[in-house]
Amino acid sequence: MTTKLASPKKQPKQGMLDNVMRQFDNAADIITLNPNIRKILEVTNNELVVHFPVRMDNGEVEVFTGYRVQHNNALGPYKGGLRYHETVDIDAARALAMWMTWKTSLAGLPYGGAKGGIQLDPKKYSDTELERITRRFTYALGDNIGPELDIPAPDVNTNPQTMAWILDTYMSTKPPAERSTNMHVVTGKPIGAGGSEGRDRATGYGVFLTIKFWAERKNVELKDKKFIVQGFGNVGYWTSHFLEKEGAVLTAVQDASGTILNENGISAEGLLAFSESNNRSIGGFADARPIESSEFFGLDCDIIVPAALGNQITAENAQRIKAYLIAEGANGPTDVEAEKILLNKGIEIIPDILCNSGGVIGSYFEWLQNRNGEIWQLDEVMAKLEKKLKESFSKVMETAKSRKVDMRTAAFIIAIERLEKAYVQRGIFP
Structure with a gap:
C-alpha cells in the first residue's frame, strides 16, 4: 500500500489520463501499431x-x-x-x-x-x-x-x-x-x-530488485548510495528495508505529514515502528529533522523512489533533481514533460509498469495457489518473483538497446506488442 505525499501540488483533472495516453501513443507510433487494434486499446x-x-x-x-x-x-x-x-x-x-x-x-x-x-x-x-x-x-x-x-x-x-x-x-x-x-x-x-507468503513485501521487493538489476548492469555498487523515498507505506518501507540490507542509506522521507531529512541515515525499521505508533505518519520522528516539502526532490542523493501518488515529478521540480536514477514505486509519478527534462539531463527512470510490477506478480502467485489448492513457502515465492522480474527487466533493457529508446518506451513496446499479437491471432468478433 502506498502513501499520499505532503501538500500535493494540484494537478489538472486529466493529468494522469493524459500522461498514459501520451506514453501509449509514443510507443504505438514507434512500432506502427495496427490502427484497428490501436482503436481498441485506446478505450x-x-x-x-x-x-x-x-x-x-x-x-x-x-x-x-x-x-x-x-x-x-x-x-x-x-x-x-x-x-x-x-x-x-x-x-x-x-x-x-x-x-x-x-x-x-x-x-x-x-x-x-x-x-x-x-x-x-x-x-x-x-x-x-x-x-x-x-x-x-x-x-x-x-x-x-x-x-x-x-x-x-x-x-x-x-x-x-x-x-x-x-x-x-x-x-x-x-x-x-x-x-x-x-x-x-x-x-x-x-x-x-488465503493470502500468500511474501505478498506484503512483493511490490517493495520488486522495486528493490529492479534497482539492483540496474546497478549490476551499470557496474554501480549500492553500498553507501543515498536514496530518498516519497511515501512510507507498504512499498516505501519494504523498498527501504531491502536497499538498507545492500548498504544503501535512506536520507529523506516524505509523506502526508511532511518531509524529514537526516544526511547520516534514517533507519527504515525505526521509522516504521514510529509511524505505526503515530497513525501511519512520519511527522515528529525524532531521528531526523523536518524540512520544507518543496525541497524534497532537489535533495542531494543518488536514487529517488517516488512511492506515493501520480504526477508528483513535474516540469516544475524536475529541473532540481540531482539523483541519477528514479525508480517508480508509485503508478504514474512522473509526468511526460518532466520525463523529457530528466532524460535530457541523463537521469534514468525505471518505469512504473516494470518497477512496481512485483505486486501484481505476487498477486498472480496468490491467485494460482488459491486456484490450485496449494501453499507455497516464502523462499519459493521470493525466488519465483525474482526470476520473473529479472526476465522482464532483461527484455526491457534489450528492447531499449535495440530500439534506441528509453526504458519506459521499451516497456510499453513489449506490452503493446504482446497484446497486438493476441488480437492478430484471435481476430475481432464481428
Missing part, C-alpha cells in the same frame, strides 16, 4: 460508477461514490487494485486501469487491467465504518468482479484487512457449494484468509 472495455449509502457510527447515513474501470481482458481476467483516496475519480481509474493492462502484459501474466476505488479520506472514518463502506461497495459491484473475471487487490489506503472484508462479502452472495471455489476473487489477503 476502456467497461466503466462502473456506483453510489451507495452507508450508516455511520453516529447513526447518520452517508452516500459514497465508488469506481471500477475494466480496460482490457484480451490476455486474461481484469486485474488491479482498489484505492481509498479523495483523488479517486473516473479519469484516475481509467488511467490506472490502462497502466495495469501494460503492466500485466509486460510481466507476461495471463491478466488484463482494471482499477478502481472509493472517493474518500479513510482517516476520517473509524475501522467499523470502513468495514461497512467496504462491504457495501463490494455488494454494489456485484458480479462485475469475480475470480475468473476481475480480481481486485490492495492499493493506496487499502490493505489485507480490506481484501478480507471484500472476500467475505463476495462469498456470502454465493451458494454454499461455490464459496470454497471463490477464494481467489481478491489477492493481497491476510495469510489466514
Whole structure:
C-alpha cells in the first residue's frame, strides 16, 4: 500500500489520463501499431460508477461514490487494485486501469487491467465504518468482479484487512457449494484468509530488485548510495528495508505529514515502528529533522523512489533533481514533460509498469495457489518473483538497446506488442 505525499501540488483533472495516453501513443507510433487494434486499446472495455449509502457510527447515513474501470481482458481476467483516496475519480481509474493492462502484459501474466476505488479520506472514518463502506461497495459491484473475471487487490489506503472484508462479502452472495471455489476473487489477503507468503513485501521487493538489476548492469555498487523515498507505506518501507540490507542509506522521507531529512541515515525499521505508533505518519520522528516539502526532490542523493501518488515529478521540480536514477514505486509519478527534462539531463527512470510490477506478480502467485489448492513457502515465492522480474527487466533493457529508446518506451513496446499479437491471432468478433 502506498502513501499520499505532503501538500500535493494540484494537478489538472486529466493529468494522469493524459500522461498514459501520451506514453501509449509514443510507443504505438514507434512500432506502427495496427490502427484497428490501436482503436481498441485506446478505450476502456467497461466503466462502473456506483453510489451507495452507508450508516455511520453516529447513526447518520452517508452516500459514497465508488469506481471500477475494466480496460482490457484480451490476455486474461481484469486485474488491479482498489484505492481509498479523495483523488479517486473516473479519469484516475481509467488511467490506472490502462497502466495495469501494460503492466500485466509486460510481466507476461495471463491478466488484463482494471482499477478502481472509493472517493474518500479513510482517516476520517473509524475501522467499523470502513468495514461497512467496504462491504457495501463490494455488494454494489456485484458480479462485475469475480475470480475468473476481475480480481481486485490492495492499493493506496487499502490493505489485507480490506481484501478480507471484500472476500467475505463476495462469498456470502454465493451458494454454499461455490464459496470454497471463490477464494481467489481478491489477492493481497491476510495469510489466514488465503493470502500468500511474501505478498506484503512483493511490490517493495520488486522495486528493490529492479534497482539492483540496474546497478549490476551499470557496474554501480549500492553500498553507501543515498536514496530518498516519497511515501512510507507498504512499498516505501519494504523498498527501504531491502536497499538498507545492500548498504544503501535512506536520507529523506516524505509523506502526508511532511518531509524529514537526516544526511547520516534514517533507519527504515525505526521509522516504521514510529509511524505505526503515530497513525501511519512520519511527522515528529525524532531521528531526523523536518524540512520544507518543496525541497524534497532537489535533495542531494543518488536514487529517488517516488512511492506515493501520480504526477508528483513535474516540469516544475524536475529541473532540481540531482539523483541519477528514479525508480517508480508509485503508478504514474512522473509526468511526460518532466520525463523529457530528466532524460535530457541523463537521469534514468525505471518505469512504473516494470518497477512496481512485483505486486501484481505476487498477486498472480496468490491467485494460482488459491486456484490450485496449494501453499507455497516464502523462499519459493521470493525466488519465483525474482526470476520473473529479472526476465522482464532483461527484455526491457534489450528492447531499449535495440530500439534506441528509453526504458519506459521499451516497456510499453513489449506490452503493446504482446497484446497486438493476441488480437492478430484471435481476430475481432464481428
